[in-house]
Amino acid sequence: DWYCTDPNRFDTDGDGRSDGEELLAYYTNPLVSDNKQLWEPPVQLTSALSDETRVATDSRGNTIAVWNTDNNEVWSRRYDANTGQWSASERIQTGAVASDIAMDMYGNATVVGKESGGTQRVLAQRYSVTDKRWLSAQPVSDQQGDPVVAMYSLVGQGETIVAWIQSVAGVQSLMTNRYDVRAGVWSGPTPLQSTSASIGNFSMASSLYRVALAWDKTENGVGHVWASLYDPVAKTWSAAQNIDAAVTTGSN
Numbered sequence: 001d002w003y004c005t006d007p008n009r010f011d012t013d014g015d016g017r018s019d020g021e022e023l024l025a026y027y028t029n030p031l032v033s034d035n036k037q038l039w040e041p042p043v044q045l046t047s048a049l050s051d052e053t054r055v056a057t058d059s060r061g062n063t064i065a066v067w068n069t070d071n072n073e074v075w076s077r078r079y080d081a082n083t084g085q086w087s088a089s090e091r092i093q094t095g096a097v098a099s100d101i102a103m104d105m106y107g108n109a110t111v112v113g114k115e116s117g118g119t120q121r122v123l124a125q126r127y128s129v130t131d132k133r134w135l136s137a138q139p140v141s142d143q144q145g146d147p148v149v150a151m152y153s154l155v156g157q158g159e160t161i162v163a164w165i166q167s168v169a170g171v172q173s174l175m176t177n178r179y180d181v182r183a184g185v186w187s188g189p190t191p192l193q194s195t196s197a198s199i200g201n202f203s204m205a206s207s208l209y210r211v212a213l214a215w216d217k218t219e220n221g222v223g224h225v226w227a228s229l230y231d232p233v234a235k236t237w238s239a240a241q242n243i244d245a246a247v248t249t250g251s252n
Contacts, residue, residue, distance in 0.1 A: 004031060004059050004060060004105060004106070005019045005030050005031065011030075012030050012031055013029075013030060013031055013032055013033045014033060015033035029059075029061070031059060031060050031061070032060075032061055032081075043086060045065055045067070045077050045086065045089070046067065046075065046077075046089055048069055048075075049069065049070050050067040050068060050069050050070075050075070051067065051068055051070075052067060052068045052097070052098065052099065053065060053066070053067040054066050054067070054098060054099075054100060054101040054111070055101070056101045056102050056103040056109060057103060058103045058104065058105055058106060058107040059105040059106075060081050060107070061079075061081035062078070062079060062080060062081045062103075062107045063078070063079035063081075064076060064077070064078050064079070064101065064103060064109050064111075064127060065077050065078075065079075066092070066098050066101050066111050067098070068097050068098055068113075072094065072095055072096060072097060072116035072117075073091055073093065073094050073096075074091070074092050074093035074094075074096055074097070074098045074111065074113065074125075075089050075090065075091050075092065076089070076090050076092050076111070076127075076134065077089055077090070078127075090134070092111070092125060092134045092137075093113070093123070093125060093137050095115060095116050095117060096113050096114065096115055096116055096123055096137065097113045097114060097116050098111050098112070098113035099112060099113045099114070099146055099147060099148070100112050100113075100147060100148045100149045101149065102149045102150050102151040102160070102206070103151060104151040104152065104157060104158060104159070105208075106129055106157045106158075107127075107129035108126065108127060108128060108129050108151065108157050108158040109126070109127035109151075110124055110125065110126050110127070110149050110151060110158075110160045110162075110179070111124070111125050111127075111149075112124050112125075112140075112147040112148070112149040112162050113147070114144065114145060114146065114147070115139075119142070119143065119144060120144040120145075121139040121140075121141050121142060121143065121144065121145075122139065122140050122141035122143075122144075122145045122147045122162065122164050122177075123137045123138065123139055123140070124137065124138055124140045124147075124149070124160070124162055124177075124179070124186070125137035125138070126158065126160070126179070128158070129157075138186065140162050140177040140186050140189065141164060141166065141175060141177065141189050142189065143166040143168060143175075144166060145164030145165060145166045145175065146164060146165070147162050147163060147164035148162070148163055148164070148202070148203065148204045149161070149162050149163075149204070150163075150204045150205060150206035150211050151206060152206045152207070152208060152209075152210075152211055152232055157181060158179070158181040159178075159179065159180070159181050159232060160178070160179040160181075161176055161177070161178050161179075161204070161206075161211050161230060162176065162177045162178075162179075163175065163176045163192070163202065163204050163213055165199050165202065165215075170196060171194055171195070171196055172194070172195055172196075172197070172198065172199045173191040173192075173193065173194040173195075173199075174191065174192045174193045174194075174199055174202060174213075174215055175189050175190065175191055175192065176189075176190050176192050176213070176237070177189050177190065178190075178235070192213065192228055192237055192240065193215075193217075193226065193228075193240050195217060195219075197217050197218060197219035198217065198218045198219070199215055199216065199217050200215070200216035200217070200218060200223070201215065201216050202214065202215035202216070203215075209232070210229050210230065210231070210232075211229070211230035211232070212227065212228075212229055212230075213227065213228050213229075213230070213237075214226065214227040214243070215227075224242045224244060225242070225243050225244040226240050226241065226242055226243065227240070227241055227243045228240045228241070
């Protein structure tokens with residue numbers, strides 16, 4: 001099922017509360033015993049100088065952490081919820097800087113970032129829970145950008161969308177690229193909105209049914225918040241909409 005619970009057991013995690021009670025009454029994870037839902041002692045993941053640490057988790061509590069080093073390497077460790085152990089540190093990219101990571105409910109993950117030199121293209125690298133390994137990083141843009149990523153599972157495991165802002169010849173564009181897990185390919189960079197105004201902060205989030213993307217756009221000193229929704233079945237973005245009243249820039 002959607003929550004990965006055991007259809008043959010009314011209490012998948014064996015904590016004495018039914019899966020339905022946990023989801024609808026207690027708002028706890030039906031896959032993890034309520035007796036274990038406490039903060040564990042902190043674990044040092046690396047002794048090297050690092051920054052920009054990012055973390056993501058799936059519906060069973062499996063977790064992946066990624067971080068950058070000062071020599072433009074991206075490293076990762078994975079937490080196995082079944083064993084309660086972190087994997088050894090693994091270098092997954094060189095000559096790159098990671099900026100975001102997402103996981104779907106099954107444990108597939110995608111880390112995104114950009115090249116540390118050259119054109120600084122946007123890079124995406126996928127972790128396959130089936131293969132139990134990181135696949136090769138792939139460029140998903142032909143221009144520089146600082147990306148964010150979201151994953152969803154309505155269509156298939158590992159469906160992914162990457163978004164970033166790029167500027168070419170005075171025109172700023174909010175770009176997206178989608179990984180089609182069934183075809184095993186990226187669909188290609190697609191502009192969601194292009195403007196001579198300034199596109200600022202942007203953020204993306206996902207659920208089983210939708211991916212939402214929101215961003216700031218400022219023109220003549222006046223800012224608005226815009227948003228668009230992605231339909232995984234139709235594989236289309238809704239028309240971008242202004243969702244707020246005008247906000248004058250220069251104040252918090």
